[in-house]
Amino acid sequence: MLKAAATFSVAPMMDWTDRHCRAFHRALTRRALLYSEMVTTKAVIQGDRDRLIGFSDLEHPVALQLGGSDPAELAQCAKIAEDWGYDEVNLNCGCPSDRVQSGAFGACLMRDPQLVADGMQAMIESTQLPATVKCRIGVDDQDPRQALFALVEACRKAGVTRFIVHARKAWLKGLSPKENRDIPPLDYDLVYELKRSYPDLFISINGGVATLDEAQVHLAHVDGVMLGRAAYHEPALLGQVDRRFFAGEEDVAPFAALEVYRPYIQARLEEGVPLSHLTRHILGLMHGLPGARAFRRILTVDSIAPGAGLDVIDRAVEAVRDAAAAAAARRDLYLAS
Template structure:
């Protein structure tokens, strides 16, 4: 097999974020944008093979287009996990070569793999052989002292030779020694220009820019230099910013209204009640919906205080929204 399947549109995507981008987060984001490519949290290949697949890989059809991010460094294991994911209908399989956490490093995967482009190439080749959907790689611009532009280009060239055509590039290098994962998100300087030059060097590859993006309208300017942009923390903490994505990036006629999004949230809450899913699994993702708007603090307080009650349901969301939307009163 090969990744000859139709690739999702790369122009705008929401990053894979550990403990954040679960299925309820993604279903909420789909109320804001129908076209953005959504990613799962990183799942280790061993967990896919040996763990609870319904829990780890479960999603709703509305979440498409949807990519699964895998962690791991053993080609055969990654190939098996990719095949399982593709059989479950994921639109893309992404290999994590960017996470700098101690736990990831101890497992010899994530960002430390940038030091082993040959191994990453072997992983990509094995995954492509196993599936018909695109296999992509998310990585940093460098690690530790291996951070020259020549190092980055050599990495991408080697992995591209294995058939990867789509690279998501976090425009900070990762310090694997001496910085925490939190510091790795802020301390190493951003270098968007280096990612631009990577696209110039490899014009036939799809290059998506990630890292430090916090202005959804303004980020369109990056598309003059790369094929797409990926937003992370901004999309999560200020989710209303996603409401303009389909119009700005994909030509939709208009943005969704807050009232329509609230109706969708209430429908999700009703489904959760029917299925016995605690409401808090949704409300933690929607706390930022009214960020910067009158009543936002009350919205957050009511949801935070009430969502863990055993009988919490749509009524709590209506109550919380009353300070923000007149129609909800």
């Protein structure tokens, strides 16, 4: 079941894929695998777990992504993930931020395949959850093929059977995390080669996938595709995922998704969550439609007002409907002339 869900997944993205974002994405796709933001092992062990890793049952299937390198801490956190009801636990070996580097985890782990393997083995032995790895194809001056294959081979021996590979090197010195999303070039062929070399492993590809058509092309070569920024900035495309990747489910239109998300919003408002925390994830929902700019403006400006509620969303939706009606009227007038 979970492996099937991994055919299409939404990437873990810091400051973006929080519990509210995932609840919204679940309104668009019932089947795709969703990931939490990366949470450090020390935070999970020592921090406010409800705030850091709490989630709603409606988010399933959902995976917790960990940042860390100490096998004992990773084992403890994997067990916590299981106890909290997650469907998967994932180790981040790809984030290039300075904060991650200073903590000796993330992309810098590409330099120490055995440490990663030791951590993964500890996780596997501590939980019944699938334990997976998300990695780059290398860092800095590493040879990508050698670095990627060394990491996968070490982790395979430790019992890992599923990998998500961001098909781009990470440069830990000289490039910002933002620049690391676009530089250096992607090498999808190397990830395809990895799958051919390890046909028994489940290999998902990530990095630069902008459309569902591109995702389907990749699936001719690998087992799964993970979308990141495209899924966040143009979430309406997630409404096609169940039909295109999971055996014929009907598409979910943007307006229908908002109706599904609405009870979740109301419940969180009653708990005291500001509306802006819930609407910031839906700003791109009407991308490409008449009135999309007005939709974003209303949500951005009005959601921060004290006591803002569902009426703000209603006004934003009405702006889109009005713009669509005006566009249709202009089209009819043109056709009649």
